[in-house]
Amino acid sequence: MQHKRYRTGFAAMAAAALFVSACSNATTDSQSSTSSPAAPSASPSAASSDATHNDADVTFAQGMIPHHQQAIEMSDMLLGKQSIDPEVISLADEIKNAQGPEIEQMQGWLQEWGASSSPAPATSTAMPGHDMPAHQMPGRDMGKMPGMGGSGHGMMSEADMAALQNAQGAEASRLFLTQMIAHHKGAIMMAQQEIDNGQFPAAVEMARNIVSSQQAEIDTMQGMLDK
Secondary structure (H helix, E strand, O other): OHHHHHHHHHHHHHHHHHHHHHHHHHHHHHHHHHHOOHHHHHHHHHHHHOOOOOHHHHHHHHHHHHHHHHHHHHHHHHHOOOOOOHHHHHHHHHHHHHHHHHHHHHHHHHHHHOOOOOOOOOOOOOOOOOOOOHHHOOOOOHHHOOOOOOOOOOOOOHHHHHHHHHOOHHHHHHHHHHHHHHHHHHHHHHHHHHHHHOOOHHHHHHHHHHHHHHHHHHHHHHHHHHO
16 A cells, blocks of 8 residues: 555656646747747848948939039139139138038949949930930040030030130139039939939938038029129
């Protein structure tokens, strides 16, 4: 009888141990099931850390870089002259100070994206009667290309640039303001396209700043001309 009691007690202890083990496993499974969703949650954050860009962003940077470069060239022409209205000199300095850093920033984006600093040349597949916009033409010195006056997002032609180079005094100030108003209007058109179609946040933000700042400068320059 005593041995029988021992066997019964041992069986009860074994059953209790199995029950505790099962509960422990169930708890572990429950914890792992509740914690498992945390792993996929890292995926969206990783994706959001990589700022994406599209073709509109590339086109914006490739077009705005030579556009800004010409504005700086025009400003340098004016700043090298004598007897220029101090207000116009101040404006030319502001244009250089604003657009120089933007050029460097856009060049950095293109390098980061593995894109060329200038678009590929036009090919024979272009539709007849549809001239390629000036900002899409290859080459950095857009101001040295003839026959582009006013038609390529405000880009100046070779003749326009020569006229500014040769003007002096009040005439140089007037010509600079007139040309730069057209130039700024073209930049605003390009920036608006980026706002509408771009994807890279920093590029869209720059485009918004270009629209607001250059429209303010247009208003200022128009006021100078109206005096």
